Amino acid sequence: xxxxxxxxxxxxxxxxxxxxxxxxxxxxxxxxxxxxxxxxxxxxxxxxxxxxxxxxxxxxxxxxxxxxxxxxxxxxxxxxxxxxxxxxxxxxxxxxxxxxxxxxxxxxxxxxxxxxxxxxxxxxxxxxxxxxxxxxxxxxxxxxxxxxxxxxxxxxxxxxxxxxxxxxxxxxxxxxxxxxxxxxxxxxxxxxxxxxxxxxxxxxxxxxxxxxxxxxxxxxxxxxxxxxxxxxxxxxxxxxxxxxxxxxxxxxxxxxxx
Amino acid sequence: xxxxxxxxxxxxxxxxxxxxxxxxxxxxxxxxxxxxxxxxxxxxxxxxxxxxxxxxxxxxxxxxxxxxxxxxxxxxxxxxxxxxxxxxxxxxxxxxxxxxxxxxxxxxxxxxxxxxxxxxxxxxxxxxxxxxxxxxxxxxxxxxxxxxxxxxxxxxxxxxxxxxxxxxxxxxxxxxxxxxxxxxxxxxxxxxxxxxxxxxxxxxxxxxxxxxxxxxxxxxxxxxxxxxxxxxxxxxxxxxxxxxxxxx
Numbered sequence: 013x014x015x016x017x018x019x020x021x022x023x024x025x026x027x028x029x030x031x032x033x034x035x036x037x038x039x040x041x042x043x044x045x046x047x048x049x050x051x052x053x054x055x056x057x058x059x060x061x062x063x064x065x066x067x068x069x070x071x072x073x074x075x076x077x078x079x080x081x082x083x084x085x086x087x088x089x090x091x092x093x094x095x096x097x098x099x100x101x102x103x104x105x106x107x108x109x110x111x112x113x114x115x116x117x118x119x120x121x122x123x124x125x126x127x128x129x130x131x132x133x134x135x136x137x138x139x140x141x142x143x144x145x146x147x148x149x150x151x152x153x154x155x156x157x158x159x160x161x162x163x164x165x166x167x168x169x170x171x172x173x174x175x176x177x178x179x180x181x182x183x184x185x186x187x188x189x190x191x192x193x194x195x196x197x198x199x200x201x202x203x204x205x206x207x208x209x210x211x212x213x214x215x216x217x218x219x220x221x222x223x224x225x226x227x228x229x230x231x232x233x234x235x236x237x238x239x240x241x242x243x244x245x246x247x248x249x250x251x252x253x254x255x256x257x258x259x260x261x262x263x264x265x266x267x268x269x270x
Numbered sequence: 271x272x273x274x275x276x277x278x279x280x281x282x283x284x285x286x287x288x289x290x291x292x293x294x295x296x297x298x299x300x301x302x303x304x305x306x307x308x309x310x311x312x313x314x315x316x317x318x319x320x321x322x323x324x325x326x327x328x329x330x331x332x333x334x335x336x337x338x339x340x341x342x343x344x345x346x347x348x349x350x351x352x353x354x355x356x357x358x359x360x361x362x363x364x365x366x367x368x369x370x371x372x373x374x375x376x377x378x379x380x381x382x383x384x385x386x387x388x389x390x391x392x393x394x395x396x397x398x399x400x401x402x403x404x405x406x407x408x409x410x411x412x413x414x415x416x417x418x419x420x421x422x423x424x425x426x427x428x429x430x431x432x433x434x435x436x437x438x439x440x441x442x443x444x445x446x447x448x449x450x451x452x453x454x455x456x457x458x459x460x461x462x463x464x465x466x467x468x469x470x471x472x473x474x475x476x477x478x479x480x481x482x483x484x485x486x487x488x489x490x491x492x493x494x495x496x497x498x499x500x501x502x503x504x505x506x507x508x509x510x511x512x513x514x515x516x517x518x
Contacts, residue, residue, distance in 0.1 A: 025475075028475060028476070029464075029474075029475030029476075029478060122472075132328070133318075133322070133327045133328065134326060134327065135322060135325065135326055135327050137469075137472065140472035140473065141472060141474060142472055172413045173413065173467060173471070174411065174412055174413050174467070175409075175410050175411045175412060175413045176411075177413065201373075204370055204468055204469050205370040205373050205374055205411055205412050205468070206369050206370040206371075206372055206373055206374075207369075207370070207469075230369070
């Protein structure tokens, strides 16, 4: 490990974890480093526009170059690029918000989000990170992982996010089997009270699961009496179409032929 | 309207230097709901702004819409007991509000209503039990503890402060004041917290630095409770003075 790169990364994370700006002294204290060291690192980061100094207060905040990198990450994300059209179509058809996510450690990272098409104010959730076991996207993905991957995640921490989160290996294992049977994962207020999700896994040309696409919305609309049949059909169709575009064989979608 | 109240201060006091336990009736609960509705109307945009920073930008809209419906429904009830009023509020909430506010506040009101049952009045102790039932209901659904940056961070300290004030000889008035102060402090204390529940938790460290909208709406409800209790007392004083004055 290169020490200075590690320190620079810690500075960026510290600045990213506070909406307030931080001064050299605060940063040095927080990271347990000498002020001169922190100052030097900040000057270098500033030269690359990774941080910015506030002229009035002298304090530092994150810089614009990070936004470009973040956007580049999303733009280069193949799944995101390929999913744009399918996600838009799904949102229009179902009248609900659409999420596309990939597994990132024990969390699902949202790489794409299409707003519910009703002109209401909504907040972009791209970049949000949701524990896999609490959301439809995560359960859809993990159900199709190789057994080792599935075991590892089931053995990891399964925090309770609401009163309905499944937090035992047994309950989640059974839930994943249900996903394999039905081809869709359902989330009933397991991540957020009042919110539901229906999602299906996405596969690449080797038949390996690479992410999931799904609907997210109020529980009373998405799961009026169990999952709404048309929502399930729309999600499955979008997932199948998108998987095909990602190179998965026309008939080789795992689970579809089972 | 001649309010035939059993004027509390006409009853024997329960101890040296202590006021007799104040009672709350349907009119006072109705007054509280009216205060809450007014306050949610006034703070609708503020709550939505708070929610836009870390949630889905709909909390103010949802709460306002929910309470507008509550007031319509409650207005249709003529003579209702406190329990009936709160249960009606809870059911209306569940059927009209979207987002997390619907099941959480709906359950809080329903649970409180169940405790008050169909008695015409209740005392400060009973209110404590109702608040406790609300907190338990909210925690059962949301699985949130104090420090998770949710409405529990206003509700739990308010309940604790109310309890302490009553235990240490306070009156209903001083207890609801203590609850209001604790709820408001609790809501402000959510600013530096990192959310561990709800949509805000998806943001991870980015949720730090914003006040939680749910804790804020809860603190508005305690402020409304204090105003309603004080207004009710003022009215009773006036009624009491009139009835005493008219005595031959």
